[in-house]
Amino acid sequence: MADIQLNLVLLLTLVTVGISMYAWSNEEFMDAWIMQPAAINRDSRQWYRFLTSGFLHADWAHLIFNMIAFYSFGQFVLTLFEARFGLLGGNAAFLLLYLGGIVMSDVPTYRRHRHDWGYRSLGASGGVSSIIFAAVLYFPTVGIGFPLLPDLSIPGFIWAVLYLAYSHQMSRRGGDNINHDAHFYGALFGLVLAIILVPSSLPLFFLQIKAYVESKF
Numbered sequence: 001m002a003d004i005q006l007n008l009v010l011l012l013t014l015v016t017v018g019i020s021m022y023a024w025s026n027e028e029f030m031d032a033w034i035m036q037p038a039a040i041n042r043d044s045r046q047w048y049r050f051l052t053s054g055f056l057h058a059d060w061a062h063l064i065f066n067m068i069a070f071y072s073f074g075q076f077v078l079t080l081f082e083a084r085f086g087l088l089g090g091n092a093a094f095l096l097l098y099l100g101g102i103v104m105s106d107v108p109t110y111r112r113h114r115h116d117w118g119y120r121s122l123g124a125s126g127g128v129s130s131i132i133f134a135a136v137l138y139f140p141t142v143g144i145g146f147p148l149l150p151d152l153s154i155p156g157f158i159w160a161v162l163y164l165a166y167s168h169q170m171s172r173r174g175g176d177n178i179n180h181d182a183h184f185y186g187a188l189f190g191l192v193l194a195i196i197l198v199p200s201s202l203p204l205f206f207l208q209i210k211a212y213v214e215s216k217f
Helices: 002-024 027-033 037-042 044-055 060-105 107-113 125-138 156-173 180-197 201-216
Strands: 143-146 149-155
Touching: 002 027, 002 044, 002 060, 027 044, 037 044, 037 107, 044 060, 060 107, 060 125, 060 180, 107 180, 125 156, 125 180, 125 201, 143 156, 149 156, 156 180, 180 201
Parallel strands: none
Antiparallel strands: 143 149
8 A cells, every 4th residue: 555655646746847847948838738817718728727737837946845745745645545445545535635726726816817918827836735734634733844944843733824824914915926825725625625535534633633732731
């Protein structure tokens, strides 16, 4: 089971890396796959951009950050799904969570920018956020660190609140060329779908937090 799980996460990672690298050297391909709400609004046949944009990245830093987060948290989530749904069911649930996060996180972006021909976005952040928030739901007290502060780690459920608050605030402020809506709505999609897939996880989420708080005070 562990080998199959590793292969699925690794496969998605390698596919994303390969497509992103190819797009950097092929501007026509990048233009055809990137999320461009106005293009979809003009021609509904370009709906595929909701998904394909999730396999593109702006540069190496963007790509590496997303893939490290995806690879790290994806293994926890897929292991749980395989244990609950079996090999095929677990892989299907994982794909629904990740690819669904990519697509659904771009819906608010489309609605907000569908008349703006200058707006484009790319990246797997919506899907990655879905995976991370599913992991936080299932394992809320596991520590999550910060990229620039390797010695600092806080429980996942606290990190999740800060992440949502930051993404919401930055989305309202705008101007930094980052699609914070994808982060915010990808996270919410992942949280909701994770509860639907494993309903018992919600009461267990609160029980784990209660036990964690009691152990600290």
